[in-house]
Amino acid sequence: MEDNSSVQHVILVLSGKGGVGKSTVSVQLALGLREKGFKVGLLDVDLCGPSVPHLLGLEGSSVHRCPEGWVPVYADKEQKLAVMSIGFLLADKNESVIWRGPKKTSMIKTFLQDVHWQELDYLIIDTPPGTSDEHITVVENLANICDGAVLVTTPQLVAIEDVKKECNFCLRTGIAILGIVENMSGYVCPNCKECSNVFSSGGGKSLAELSNYPFLGAVPIDPRVNGGNRSESIMKSMPSTPAGQAYDQILTRLLQSIEENVQRKKNGMEVSN
Numbered sequence: 277m278e279d280n281s282s283v284q285h286v287i288l289v290l291s292g293k294g295g296v297g298k299s300t301v302s303v304q305l306a307l308g309l310r311e312k313g314f315k316v317g318l319l320d321v322d323l324c325g326p327s328v329p330h331l332l333g334l335e336g337s338s339v340h341r342c343p344e345g346w347v348p349v350y351a352d353k354e355q356k357l358a359v360m361s362i363g364f365l366l367a368d369k370n371e372s373v374i375w376r377g378p379k380k381t382s383m384i385k386t387f388l389q390d391v392h393w394q395e396l397d398y399l400i401i402d403t404p405p406g407t408s409d410e411h412i413t414v415v416e417n418l419a420n421i422c423d424g425a426v427l428v429t430t431p432q433l434v435a436i437e438d439v440k441k442e443c444n445f446c447l448r449t450g451i452a453i454l455g456i457v458e459n460m461s462g463y464v465c466p467n468c469k470e471c472s473n474v475f476s477s478g479g480g481k482s483l484a485e486l487s488n489y490p491f492l493g494a495v496p497i498d499p500r501v502n503g504g505n506r507s508e509s510i511m512k513s514m515p516s517t518p519a520g521q522a523y524d525q526i527l528t529r530l531l532q533s534i535e536e537n538v539q540r541k542k543n544g545m546e547v548s549n
């Protein structure tokens with residue numbers, strides 16, 4: 277972390293499998309925390325598929341250097357949501373796909389060490405799917421200041437099995453599991469509001485119960501999740517929908533989980549894993 281920056285809490289967002297909604301969850305957590313009045317940073321270290329610029333409508337923004345390091349892109353006029361993504365540095369968005377391990381890890385180190393975040397209450401880190409070199413670099417560089425990880429899964433068995441691997445990765449690396457989010461958990465019909473469980477449901481919840489990790493919430497499939505106004509969370513833009521309510525609950529439980537972990541650390545107890 278850049279020396280002049282002061283970051284209170286760091287949250288990793290992990291998923292065992294691609295396409296389960298990890299970047300969407302990262303963006304919604306960042307927007308939601310900002311709307312609660314916090315200063316938030318969002319770091320996209322998914323070098324092979326940086327989707328955060330697109331999800332926030334920031335494509336085409338560029339970052340520049342100041343004497344203290346890289347200056348992030350601000351998603352709002354008030355400068356309460358700072359964003360850094362490899363996507364801002366690539367002329368061609370397919371360029372990163374061909375990078376090999378050492379080049380990727382060195383870029384992540386630069387990101388972690390050289391971004392001039394200034395003061396942040398929360399830094400959310402959107403990681404690539406799986407447990408790769410990138411994750412190990414993140415963990416090695418942040419282990420002492422990371423609060424823990426949010427694991428994102430979908431209800432299908434294969435995604436749940438992958439999340440178990442992420443749980444083991446957290447166990448081995450001493451990262452606390454702040455909670456599990458089940459995304460794409462059913463489809464709410466916009467006409468009749470009936471929820472159909474397209475892929476079955478409750479897998480993330482059962483996994484959380486079995487492993488004794490906090491279950492943060494289940495977000496249904498809703499095409500509006502990444503449509504519409506990209507500068508507001510869906511909690512704010514569609515508060516009475518199942519997806520808006522799910523994110524509200526996820527954020528409340530996440531803040532609780534972070535607080536509990538902070539207390540555990542203060543009391544010198546082991547992290548919740």
Ligand SMILES: Nc1ncnc2c1ncn2[C@@H]1O[C@H](COP(=O)(O)OP(=O)(O)OP(=O)(O)O)[C@@H](O)[C@H]1O
Nearest residue numbers: 294295296297298299300405460496497498501502
């Ligand atoms: N609850 C949801 N309802 C509807 N669409 C969703 C939902 N969550 C995510 N999506 C959509 O699913 C796609 C994948 O989401 P996202 O990019 O967040 O996944 P990811 O796990 O970060 O993927 P990758 O592994 O490629 O980084 C996107 O098009 C996103 O808009």
Ligand code: SF4
Nearest residue numbers: 465466467468469470
């Ligand atoms: S009941 Fe079925 S067909 Fe009718 S509006 Fe709802 S989802 Fe669509």
